[in-house]
Amino acid sequence: MLDFSDLPRFDLIQPEHVKPAITTLLADGRALIERLTAESTPATWADFAGALSVGLEPFGRAWGVVGHLHSVNDVPAWREAYNEMLPEISRFHSELGQNLKLFDKYRALKANPEYATLSREQKKIVDNEIRDFRLSGAELPEEQKPRYQAIMEELSQLAAKFAENLLDATNAFAEIVTDEAQLAGLPDYARDAAREAAEKAGVAGWKFTLHAPSYGPVMQYADNRELRARLYRAYATRAAEFTDGSSRPEWDNTPIMNRILELRQEDAQMLGFANFAEVSLQPKMADTPEQVLAFLRDMAAKAKPYAAKDIAELKAFAKDELGLADFQPWDAAYVSEKLLQARYAFSEQEVKQYFTEPKVVGGLFQVIESLFTVKVKPDTAPVWEPEVRFYRIETPAGELVGQFYMDLYARETKRGGAWMDEARSRRRAGGGMQKPIAYLNCNFAPPVGGKPATFTHDEVITLFHESGHGLHHLLTRGEELGVSGIHGVEWDAVELPSQFMENYCWEWEVLQDMTAHVETGEPLPRALFDKMLAAKNFQSGMMTVRQIEFSIFDMRLHCEFDPKGGRPVMDLLREVRDEVAVLVPPEWHRFPNSFSHIFGGGYAAGYYSYKWAEVLSADAYAAFEEAGSPFDATVGRRFLDEILAMGGARPALESFRAFRGREPSVDALLRHSGMIAG
Numbered sequence: 001m002l003d004f005s006d007l008p009r010f011d012l013i014q015p016e017h018v019k020p021a022i023t024t025l026l027a028d029g030r031a032l033i034e035r036l037t038a039e040s041t042p043a044t045w046a047d048f049a050g051a052l053s054v055g056l057e058p059f060g061r062a063w064g065v066v067g068h069l070h071s072v073n074d075v076p077a078w079r080e081a082y083n084e085m086l087p088e089i090s091r092f093h094s095e096l097g098q099n100l101k102l103f104d105k106y107r108a109l110k111a112n113p114e115y116a117t118l119s120r121e122q123k124k125i126v127d128n129e130i131r132d133f134r135l136s137g138a139e140l141p142e143e144q145k146p147r148y149q150a151i152m153e154e155l156s157q158l159a160a161k162f163a164e165n166l167l168d169a170t171n172a173f174a175e176i177v178t179d180e181a182q183l184a185g186l187p188d189y190a191r192d193a194a195r196e197a198a199e200k201a202g203v204a205g206w207k208f209t210l211h212a213p214s215y216g217p218v219m220q221y222a223d224n225r226e227l228r229a230r231l232y233r234a235y236a237t238r239a240a241e242f243t244d245g246s247s248r249p250e251w252d253n254t255p256i257m258n259r260i261l262e263l264r265q266e267d268a269q270m271l272g273f274a275n276f277a278e279v280s281l282q283p284k285m286a287d288t289p290e291q292v293l294a295f296l297r298d299m300a301a302k303a304k305p306y307a308a309k310d311i312a313e314l315k316a317f318a319k320d321e322l323g324l325a326d327f328q329p330w331d332a333a334y335v336s337e338k339l340l341q342a343r344y345a346f347s348e349q350e351v352k353q354y355f356t357e358p359k360v361v362g363g364l365f366q367v368i369e370s371l372f373t374v375k376v377k378p379d380t381a382p383v384w385e386p387e388v389r390f391y392r393i394e395t396p397a398g399e400l401v402g403q404f405y406m407d408l409y410a411r412e413t414k415r416g417g418a419w420m421d422e423a424r425s426r427r428r429a430g431g432g433m434q435k436p437i438a439y440l441n442c443n444f445a446p447p448v449g450g451k452p453a454t455f456t457h458d459e460v461i462t463l464f465h466e467s468g469h470g471l472h473h474l475l476t477r478g479e480e481l482g483v484s485g486i487h488g489v490e491w492d493a494v495e496l497p498s499q500f501m502e503n504y505c506w507e508w509e510v511l512q513d514m515t516a517h518v519e520t521g522e523p524l525p526r527a528l529f530d531k532m533l534a535a536k537n538f539q540s541g542m543m544t545v546r547q548i549e550f551s552i553f554d555m556r557l558h559c560e561f562d563p564k565g566g567r568p569v570m571d572l573l574r575e576v577r578d579e580v581a582v583l584v585p586p587e588w589h590r591f592p593n594s595f596s597h598i599f600g601g602g603y604a605a606g607y608y609s610y611k612w613a614e615v616l617s618a619d620a621y622a623a624f625e626e627a628g629s630p631f632d633a634t635v636g637r638r639f640l641d642e643i644l645a646m647g648g649a650r651p652a653l654e655s656f657r658a659f660r661g662r663e664p665s666v667d668a669l670l671r672h673s674g675m676i677a678g
């Protein structure tokens with residue numbers, strides 16, 4: 001664990017190494033800070049800021065490995081090792097944030113004539129540090145600091161508990177089907193996976209769970225309405241007060257949410273802000289909660305007529321064609337699939353046969369290679385699961401640019417969803433350059449029956465999305481840790497490269513080379529692609545208002561909701577739904593209890609950033625459309641130079657303007673989503 005010479009030693013690292021290693025690194029870190037903040041240390045870049053960031057890097061990398069293993073291998077031993085150190089880590093970060101000597105040294109560096117001679121990156125880091133110190137309570141009166149620190153520690157424990165409750169509740173549920181007739185409508189791959197899951201669990205029949213690869217197909221394809229209803233209910237009540245599904249009272253996230261909101265509000269007030277949303281927006285591209293809400297409501301207003309049309313169509317189809325007069329939420333995905341098939345005569349299931357893992361991964365690499373003039377090659381490294389792959393990116397001349405792990409399949413011990421994380425960042429090191437390393441994690445169904453894994457088109461889009469994050473991290477030209485890759489990039493601009501990459505999943509030129517039918521090896525037929533394209537904006541109105549519903553709920557929770565006022569968070573969600581939603585879930589649906597983004601992750605008062613970044617990414621891609629080719633070399637070079645390579649070295653809006661030559665416009669997104677003509 002303490003070997004930082006190159007790649008993390010996943011072949012050797014054990015949970016019992018965590019405590020001694022992290023304890024040592026924390027002690028080293030504290031000694032370093034002591035030395036660098038001494039009177040005698042000059043407030044210069046080399047003596048202070050540069051030395052600090054490089055000196056704390058080993059701790060960051062080691063704890064990054066622990067966090068990664070906690071996410072991809074959440075067995076009891078790793079969970080325990082992670083949780084045992086969490087309060088220590090939180091205390092250390094809090095100490096850093098509260099260390100007035102560091103704050104003073106940064107301010108002295110800013111006041112030092114040397115500041116004017118620093119590189120753009122170095123200046124940005126100093127400015128960010130000063131801002132973050134203010135935001136983490138460095139200027140609080142001495143007597144308030146212990147309270148502030150206690151809030152931070154409790155918040156990080158609550159976030160971890162929120163995620164664990166959700167995972168435990170998800171894992172606790174199993175639906176065992178023993179009568180094959182109950183599986184009508186389900187595609188073979190879902191049956192096979194359920195059969196294998198049952199065998200693994202030592203039971204007869206088919207086992208379905210609330211994990212996406214199992215839950216998704218049931219909701220979408222199972223003719224059995226009661227089966228769908230049972231799974232829907234269990235899924236919707238995870239980590240809530242109900243116990244008829246899979247949850248237990250001790251996994252109820254309701255009190256945790258209230259406590260989190262209370263503590264965030266207290267945090268904001270201590271820092272002199274009216275609410276937590278204001279705190280959250282300080283380091284972001286957007287300025288105020290009002291500005292964000294206005295942006296969201298503007299989009300909602302434009303999308304809602306389309307959403308209303310979508311739902312009316314869905315209900316009419318359910319009634320007329322499927323005999324479902326009393327349309328229910330657990331019918332939504334199922335009826336949508338049937339409507340999609342009726343209208344466009346193709347199913348995701350059919351499409352899935354063409355997206356085999358080797359073709360998809362190869363196709364992704366081709367896109368990256370032609371857009372950014374690099375080579376992606378297989379590489380070797382110790383991994384945490386035998387199925388994990390490792391690759392390297394090189395320049396055409398063979399120089400190493402960066403490396404990345406790819407962990408594609410769902411496992412019981414793996415956190416849900418898909419995400420990119422960093423293992424190491426690019427920076428100047430000695431006479432050369434330390435190269436970046438990234439983790440790409442997904443939750444796709446693993447291969448079954450000796451055939452290659454096949455992905456839905458949505459999953460392919462997810463893979464491209466996470467690769468976009470990866471490229472932001474890997475193709476940076478940053479030379480200083482603090483603004484290298486995704487470091488220092490405003491939260492609401494972070495999704496620009498990821499959502500930008502999704503566009504390539506819709507280019508015929510790309511899909512031709514990226515597909516081979518799992519049985520016949522044939523590429524995706526043009527006729528099928530045309531149908532996919534025609535269906536692309538199917539229900540885009542409904543999906544847009546859904547994202548906006550979550551975004552407004554999140555923003556209002558953090559700018560106007562009073563967690564001590566006795567009003568349940570569900571109440572606010574209902575109010576938001578009244579404003580923007582067209583498909584209202586049942587009374588007992590507990591969406592907030594599984595809203596990990598804002599309670600278990602870092603998206604509090606920041607969920608809007610997905611839509612915000614969609615505007616930016618659609619507008620960026622439109623630059624390629626205007627140039628006449630998705631691989632236009634000049635535009636590709638400019639995207640690399642002005643956005644990816646730049647990382648956090650300058651404000652995202654400036655980078656966008658440098659790339660596009662103007663302010664962002666919402667037109668491209670609305671056009672791409674079929675919501676305005678053009």
Ligand SMILES: [Zn+2]
Binds near residue numbers: 465469495498
């Ligand atoms: Zn993303």
